[in-house]
Amino acid sequence: MRAWMKMAGIVIITAILTRFVPFSAFFRNVDTLVHELSHALVTLVLSGKVMYIHLFGDQSGVTLSSYTERWMAIPISLAGYIGAALFAILLFLLHARKKEQAGLVVVAVLAVVSLVLFVRNSYGMMWCGGFAALTIVICMFAPPWLRNSYYLLIAFICLVESVLSSFIILSLSFVDPEKAGDAANLSKATYVPAFVWGLVFTGISLWCAKISTSLLFRRSRVTGSES
Template identity: 35%
Template sequence: MSFVREKFSAKFFLFLVISVLLIHIPFMGNYFRVINTLIHESGHAFVALLGGNVERISLFMNSEGATYSNQSTWIGSFFTGLAGYTFASFSAFLFFLLLGRKKQILLIDIILGFIFINLFFWVRNPYGIFWLSSFAAGFLFLLIKGSQGFRDHLLMLIASILLVDSVQSAYEIFYISLQSPQSAGDAANLANLTIIFPAPFWGALFFFQALWFCYYGLKRGYYKT
């Protein structure tokens, strides 16, 4: 059992290192980071639908994204603003939980669900359409042509990229909230909505929840196997 645990630990470390390297490759790194952006913006959109409507989502070449929605209530705007980083961090946790429980097929369905929902209903900008189409085509091709072992490693790589970038992007917004609060995206929006809680408060919340989900995603997910 200890040998198996050490083997999985080494594999995890390897995939996390590969993910860190991939997302920092010039130009190509931003392409991989859009995986996290897709989940982040989808989180905004899903919550926005509970009390309003989603006009569109944009995914950009620099790995940033934007969700354009209409909310009729303050509470709807608040939870929509809160949803992006928390949904991305929770999804990273969920991906590793599914891998740990050998639910690879369900994970594939979830990834394709995110892609096709966004492609058919929300994403309209040229790069966003290109990214969704190219990622879906490449993902499906590799699933069809690859062995089961290759499929499992591909899913682990996607989960690792999402995990690493969910933490990195949350740290970035935390840092920006300290240096330039009005430019801190979701943290700035929440600060404007709540008045008494400044952008650094929300930036810190996003960062620490990302660390929490990262820790428990690894502890209760794949390490259980």
Template identity: 45%
Template sequence: MRKWLLTIVYLVVSVFLTRLIPFSSFFRNVDTMVHEFSHAVVTLLLSGQVLRIELHADHSGVTYSRLANSWSQLPVALAGYIGASVFSMLLFYLYYRGRLKTGLGLVSVIAILSLVLFVHSGFGFTWLLVFAALNSLAWRFASGVILRVYYLLLAFLTLEESAIGPFSLALYALQDSSRAGDATGLERATGMPALVWALLFVVVALICATRALSCFFKPQKQPAPVRSRFSSSSPFSKNR
């Protein structure tokens, strides 16, 4: 419990600090992108059909799909918030491992796949184009402190949004369970109250956020140098 309280304190401080950064609101849609992409991937894995994804300027999003059967609604509805929380933890793990460009590459792949397969108009289409371009520039040209600052901006904003979302969902479920998004869908599918599902998302978000922050506060590892087979004394590595 103490770790969770510390996690909440760190998240509150992080939210306050990142709000002071110009254009930080633009990057908050990364969490929405991952959330909706998670819905889409699980839908396809369960033989459903993804019709389209919409990303909105207020950081909300919707995935329109046809499910292969009624029981598919359960894993598909679970995938959004849980997928976003796990992804935020993955970003911090890659930071701890010193794999910043791997993390940027992964985010860029999700953006490009979303563009090609699911998002074809509106704000989301423009946002994905700009975001993919910025990420490509950072991956290609940024290094050192600039790369680290850009990566951590994405990681912390994604972490914040993936944690704030479930808390907001729980408040909606308390006030009106019909307005609790994925939790409402789960209530209809299972009969369990939306608030129970929202609290499940809160627990998963706190677990992932706690582990993400533990990766951040650990000393960052450096990728092991790779030696050329033609020389035993000349290491080479990619710039990060």
């Protein structure tokens, strides 16, 4: 129970604090990019075709893909929120192992690959290019304290957004199921109500957030024992 309380406290406090960070909206698109890339990756694994990804300034996004079998809509639709939640774990795992520079390389590469292969709207292309350039500069030239602070900003924003976005979908699945995004798509594909899928997304995001925050405290204990 204490671990869950710690996770909830960290998510709530971070959600509030990051709203005061200049240009935090810009960095919240990292979570959106990972979400949409997760859809694209599963589409390709299933031998489907990714037509395009669009990213928008309000931190929303869309992936248009084509596939041959109706059932493929299920794993493709599941991939977005699950992929974003798992990516938050990856970022905190790299932090726990003091691999922040490697983590910045990962997010920069994702932005560049997305720009080259998938993202096709003007805002999304400018965002991918700008974010990749900034991240590469920070990774290569910034002093360690700035590089690590930048990394933690991205990690915490990805953590918070993966949780908040799942709660948004959950609320939409109750009040307006047709607009519940991936939950609505899953409902059409499986005939299971959208709110059930909203609960699944929320449960997974909270579980992944718990793992992420436990990795954060693991880093703290390791650092403390070395000092």
